[in-house]
Amino acid sequence: MKTAIVLALCLCASFALAAGDKTIDSVDHQMKADSRIQITGSFTEASPVWDRGYGYNEPAPTACDYLLTAAYYQGQYYDMFCIESVDQNPVEIVVNEATTLDDTTLHIYCAEFDPTLPLANCVFFDDDDGAGLFSAITVADGVILSAGVQYWVVISNYGVGDPGDMGDFVIDTSDNVVVCGGVATEVTDWSAIKGLFK
Numbered sequence: 001m002k003t004a005i006v007l008a009l010c011l012c013a014s015f016a017l018a019a020g021d022k023t024i025d026s027v028d029h030q031m032k033a034d035s036r037i038q039i040t041g042s043f044t045e046a047s048p049v050w051d052r053g054y055g056y057n058e059p060a061p062t063a064c065d066y067l068l069t070a071a072y073y074q075g076q077y078y079d080m081f082c083i084e085s086v087d088q089n090p091v092e093i094v095v096n097e098a099t100t101l102d103d104t105t106l107h108i109y110c111a112e113f114d115p116t117l118p119l120a121n122c123v124f125f126d127d128d129d130g131a132g133l134f135s136a137i138t139v140a141d142g143v144i145l146s147a148g149v150q151y152w153v154v155i156s157n158y159g160v161g162d163p164g165d166m167g168d169f170v171i172d173t174s175d176n177v178v179v180c181g182g183v184a185t186e187v188t189d190w191s192a193i194k195g196l197f198k
Helices: 002-019 190-195
Strands: 036-043 076-085 093-095 104-110 122-126 151-157 167-173 177-179 185-187
Touching: 036 076, 036 151, 036 177, 076 167, 093 104, 151 167
Parallel strands: none
Antiparallel strands: 036 167, 036 185, 076 151, 076 177, 093 167, 104 122, 104 151
16 A cells, blocks of 8 residues: 555655756745745636746846747636845745645746746746745845846746635735835834834
8 A cells, every 4th residue: 555655655756857847845835934024816707827947057146038848738827916126135024824825836037037938038937946845935045136126026826727726825025125116014013013112
């Protein structure tokens, strides 16, 4: 029985790898910062869809030429948010565990982002470096965005046709990321509030 289970898991993994999108998840990053920006939203049947890409190459933090390949699955829900970095330090963008989607992907694009051209102008991509099947672009990825320049963060569900494709998402960012137009909300806790009165 155990042999059958192991073979089934290997078979599933080989199908995922054959599809080109998934690799074995070896990272479960969660943001540890006390103060950060949160971006929230939902995927519903009314959400826009796109044909997302995937990629595994090293980041090119000042370029818009991260190599993406058309995903095996097409027609995912997506949402996009304009962000800027306030310094030249690596950014961190992490899908929070409060997210009710089953599986996510994250892209950062240069401002020329066009969802009908999903393979163009990408800065970085992540599939599963967050908790479980959630996405995380971490400081270790070394993604440095030019300060004061607009970029797009695009969150998407991984597959198509699963019940977990619709639901709520929460994205945490490092404190050197701001949302264009001030749409995001800053998360505070009691220690951050006390710090205002020192």
